[in-house]
Amino acid sequence: MTDDLPPEIARWFAGRGWRVRRHQSEMLDVARSGRHSLLVADTGAGKTLAGFLPTLADFCPSQGTDAPPSNTLHTIYVSPLKALAHDVQRNLVAPVEEMGLPIRIETRSGDTPSDRKRRQRERPPNVLLTTPESLSLLLSYPESLDMFAGMKRIVVDEIHAFATGKRGDLLALCLARLQALAPELQRVALSATLAEPEAFREWLAPWGEVDSVALVEGEAGAEPDVEILLPEEERVPWGGHAATWAIPQLYEEIRRNRTTLVFTNTRFLAEYTFQNLWDVNEDKLPIGVHHGSLSKEARRKVEGAMARGELRALVATASLDLGVDWGDIDCVVQMGAPKGSSRLLQRIGRANHRLDQPSRALLVPGNRFEFLEAQAAKDAVDAGKRDGEDFRPGALDVLAQHVMACACAAPFDEAALLAEIRLCLSYAWVDDTVWQRVLNFVATGGYSLKAYDRFQRIVRDRTGMWRLTHPEQAARHRLNAGIIVDSEMLTVRFRNGRQLGKVEERFAASLSPGDTFAFAGTSLEVEQVKDMELIVRASTKAAMIPSYGGLRLPLTTHLAERVREMLVDRAGWARFPDDVREWLEVQDWRSVLPGPDNLLVETFPHANRHYTVYYTFCGWNANQSLGMLITKRMEDRGLLPGGFVANDYSLAVWGLKPVTDPAPLLSADILAHEFVDWVQDSHLLRRSFREVAVIAGLVERQQPGKRKSGKQVTFSTDLIYDVLRKYEPEHVLLEAAWADARQRMTDVGRLGDLLDSAAERLEHVELDRVSPLAVPVMVMIGRESVPQGAVDDELLLEAESLAAAAMGTP
Numbered sequence: 001m002t003d004d005l006p007p008e009i010a011r012w013f014a015g016r017g018w019r020v021r022r023h024q025s026e027m028l029d030v031a032r033s034g035r036h037s038l039l040v041a042d043t044g045a046g047k048t049l050a051g052f053l054p055t056l057a058d059f060c061p062s063q064g065t066d067a068p069p070s071n072t073l074h075t076i077y078v079s080p081l082k083a084l085a086h087d088v089q090r091n092l093v094a095p096v097e098e099m100g101l102p103i104r105i106e107t108r109s110g111d112t113p114s115d116r117k118r119r120q121r122e123r124p125p126n127v128l129l130t131t132p133e134s135l136s137l138l139l140s141y142p143e144s145l146d147m148f149a150g151m152k153r154i155v156v157d158e159i160h161a162f163a164t165g166k167r168g169d170l171l172a173l174c175l176a177r178l179q180a181l182a183p184e185l186q187r188v189a190l191s192a193t194l195a196e197p198e199a200f201r202e203w204l205a206p207w208g209e210v211d212s213v214a215l216v217e218g219e220a221g222a223e224p225d226v227e228i229l230l231p232e233e234e235r236v237p238w239g240g241h242a243a244t245w246a247i248p249q250l251y252e253e254i255r256r257n258r259t260t261l262v263f264t265n266t267r268f269l270a271e272y273t274f275q276n277l278w279d280v281n282e283d284k285l286p287i288g289v290h291h292g293s294l295s296k297e298a299r300r301k302v303e304g305a306m307a308r309g310e311l312r313a314l315v316a317t318a319s320l321d322l323g324v325d326w327g328d329i330d331c332v333v334q335m336g337a338p339k340g341s342s343r344l345l346q347r348i349g350r351a352n353h354r355l356d357q358p359s360r361a362l363l364v365p366g367n368r369f370e371f372l373e374a375q376a377a378k379d380a381v382d383a384g385k386r387d388g389e390d391f392r393p394g395a396l397d398v399l400a401q402h403v404m405a406c407a408c409a410a411p412f413d414e415a416a417l418l419a420e421i422r423l424c425l426s427y428a429w430v431d432d433t434v435w436q437r438v439l440n441f442v443a444t445g446g447y448s449l450k451a452y453d454r455f456q457r458i459v460r461d462r463t464g465m466w467r468l469t470h471p472e473q474a475a476r477h478r479l480n481a482g483i484i485v486d487s488e489m490l491t492v493r494f495r496n497g498r499q500l501g502k503v504e505e506r507f508a509a510s511l512s513p514g515d516t517f518a519f520a521g522t523s524l525e526v527e528q529v530k531d532m533e534l535i536v537r538a539s540t541k542a543a544m545i546p547s548y549g550g551l552r553l554p555l556t557t558h559l560a561e562r563v564r565e566m567l568v569d570r571a572g573w574a575r576f577p578d579d580v581r582e583w584l585e586v587q588d589w590r591s592v593l594p595g596p597d598n599l600l601v602e603t604f605p606h607a608n609r610h611y612t613v614y615y616t617f618c619g620w621n622a623n624q625s626l627g628m629l630i631t632k633r634m635e636d637r638g639l640l641p642g643g644f645v646a647n648d649y650s651l652a653v654w655g656l657k658p659v660t661d662p663a664p665l666l667s668a669d670i671l672a673h674e675f676v677d678w679v680q681d682s683h684l685l686r687r688s689f690r691e692v693a694v695i696a697g698l699v700e701r702q703q704p705g706k707r708k709s710g711k712q713v714t715f716s717t718d719l720i721y722d723v724l725r726k727y728e729p730e731h732v733l734l735e736a737a738w739a740d741a742r743q744r745m746t747d748v749g750r751l752g753d754l755l756d757s758a759a760e761r762l763e764h765v766e767l768d769r770v771s772p773l774a775v776p777v778m779v780m781i782g783r784e785s786v787p788q789g790a791v792d793d794e795l796l797l798e799a800e801s802l803a804a805a806a807m808g809t810p
Helices: 007-016 022-033 047-058 082-099 114-122 132-138 166-181 197-204 244-256 267-279 296-307 341-348 368-382 396-409 414-421 432-444 472-480 557-568 570-575 578-590 620-636 674-681 683-696 710-727 732-745 748-761 772-778 792-807
Strands: 036-040 075-078 105-108 127-130 153-156 186-191 213-217 225-228 260-263 287-290 313-316 331-335 360-364 458-460 466-468 489-494 499-504 516-519 522-530 533-538 599-606 609-614 641-646 651-655 762-766
Touching: 007 047, 007 082, 022 036, 022 047, 022 186, 022 213, 036 047, 036 197, 047 075, 047 082, 047 153, 047 186, 075 132, 082 105, 082 127, 105 114, 127 132, 132 166, 132 396, 153 166, 166 396, 166 414, 186 197, 197 213, 225 368, 244 260, 244 267, 244 331, 244 360, 267 287, 267 313, 267 516, 287 296, 296 499, 331 341, 341 360, 341 368, 360 368, 368 557, 368 578, 396 414, 396 432, 396 458, 396 466, 396 472, 396 683, 396 732, 414 432, 432 458, 432 732, 499 516, 570 578, 578 772, 578 792, 599 748, 599 772, 609 620, 609 772, 620 641, 620 651, 620 674, 620 748, 651 772, 683 710, 683 732, 710 732, 748 762, 772 792
Parallel strands: 036 186, 036 213, 075 127, 075 153, 105 127, 153 186, 225 360, 260 313, 260 331, 287 313, 331 360, 489 533, 599 762
Antiparallel strands: 458 466, 489 499, 516 522, 522 533, 599 609, 609 651, 641 651
16 A cells, blocks of 8 residues: 555655555545545554654655745644644654654644744744644734735544534534635544544534545454453442552552553552552552642653553553553553443544554453443454534633634634635534624623623724724733633642642642642642642651532443343343342342332431432433432422432432332422523522633733632622622523533433433332342442542441341341
8 A cells, every 4th residue: 555655755664664554644635635634543544644644755855846835834733632633743743754744743732831932933844733722822913814815725633522522612613714825734533432523524624524424433443351340359339439449459560560650540640559559569560650739840741651661551541542642551450440442442542653563451340330331341342333512502701712712813704704604514503693692792792791891802993893992801811711610729849949730729628738639640748839839748657539510521421331131131141240149139129229210218217217229320410410409309299308319310309208119209300490590590500601601701810910710710700790690691601501511410301311211111119128239329428528549448337237237237
């Protein structure tokens, strides 16, 4: 297949002893035909190189065309992670130098120094590696109109990771703007894990012309080798999420391998697992920790050590899910439930990174339901089945931010900009009415706020063009633009100024001088809390671990259905450990098993309370919402609810009176009545509003020379929220906040499906005591406010007591 390759590239492949894979050659052919392309290929298949081959070919002298000038932007590469952009630069620069091609390659992200960013606008590189947020900011400069005019290609990596969310909305709008500036621009997207490639072709296609996007499928690689780690002598735990029972076995695995990559689902669990490993690290093996709250210096140090092969193990979160190319990782470990088969495949792909050799992975369940989830994920991986999130309409707060970015670059005509915005699938639904509401918001803040000068950002001039009210608006926009709105963070630093990273403001507020906490793999003592900084020194004392807010990773619908099917597949239980099989057998004998065709609800007395357990398999977010709604209905009906607790699989609600018929508590109108009232009166909508207000630019987190605290931002948004609810309930940001509350925070879609079918398939079982299947969620009662992972030992005695009652043993 090297016949079609420029000789410079063919010689380089031959020199490496590599063959050109079919999909790499096909990507070059598609580019030459003028079509856009979506490449779906396994990790280790050379996806990134395939995406860049057309760019490399354009710079080959043998092609008979003059190479683009050194200061002309030719290709943009967009990555969801800053670490990935730097990794690709490392792996792209070497081939370019070895081929002797005149290509200048640079990165641009939030970590890039401001003087380099300025120079890039004046003298752009040929290839720019960036993130969606940095690309959007670059488009807000007047220079962008000329800078992008001659651009030939944009390569979007790991498209599955962000296309369905708000970062995908921002990127879709950026693509539309780039296509308008460079009409011949070719779009390329890369991914290892896509459940529905057709949906991503539609997202990638300009003007909805899906046939303009060629689907290129990579050569199949070796099947991954996935095992579930089980306790050597003890049983699979009843409760807990951190899987600390596995630390000794995990350490032995690290000792056997050259390099092991350990994934956790939260930043807290990354620090917690690292500390547990360090406690048993008798051999003083070099083990690192990596997550998004560490400083860029700390992240780069760890990434560099991994690239050089200096670490024996690295504990990480989703910060390293994607594409970081370390080929000598022997084994990937997933601590706790994987939550989805595509996510698991992505993480498994970090091992080995060679297409012809299997990647090896260990799944470490924290409890019995997590064992079932791990088994379901393993089965899905073995069967090649993938899952993913559905696309939804583009968010209005992101659209407002994009409109402001366009205004910062140059005055715009509203009809022309609307036509450009409709170019992308995410915003093809925007009609003239919605468009006028968004424009009105960006211009004045909306009807209720237009009297305030601070909200006047753009104005229509005499020619009908929209322009900034003042040049300083551009600087304010660039200082505050972005999509990711984390909880307010405080910088952790030593007195000499060296920064370690950031912890959440609410965690820092609980600390006083002399307190110790573990962070970045170090025990730290608080010296001072000053402004937005936590000043610390090294300590040898025992330390607590920071907890972080944010949502838990959702259990995918696909994986939930697989677990349901496993529960009723009695013949398949033979492959389970004895204690898990016995757990299910006793449940089957004493109660009923929840399967795909029923919604099991159990009621029973325990410790002078009456409990109802709903086996929803809807995920933690949906179960949290359902718990709120059910307790409200119980209260209205005089059932004296006491509280509830939820996990991904079930919801346990207790009260002083028994629930004799759960059906009325689950009627579908609960979403139309109690849900609306609850969201209106809860913190949920206020929190959503705070986020959309920041993204849309209504409230600024930063001003020149200073940054607002989280309390200041919350105070500002709460005031505005109350004004809008009273005087302008149809405000575009209230609509955006509702959309967030429904889709992202409460999983209302899954909840609605559950309630719609509850009347037909609800199966109520009354018991005289706790059932085996209820034990994992019952164990959490009284512990739900304690950070995950910190409670495994405390749970043990209570779990054993509950289990003894459930299993009928003395």
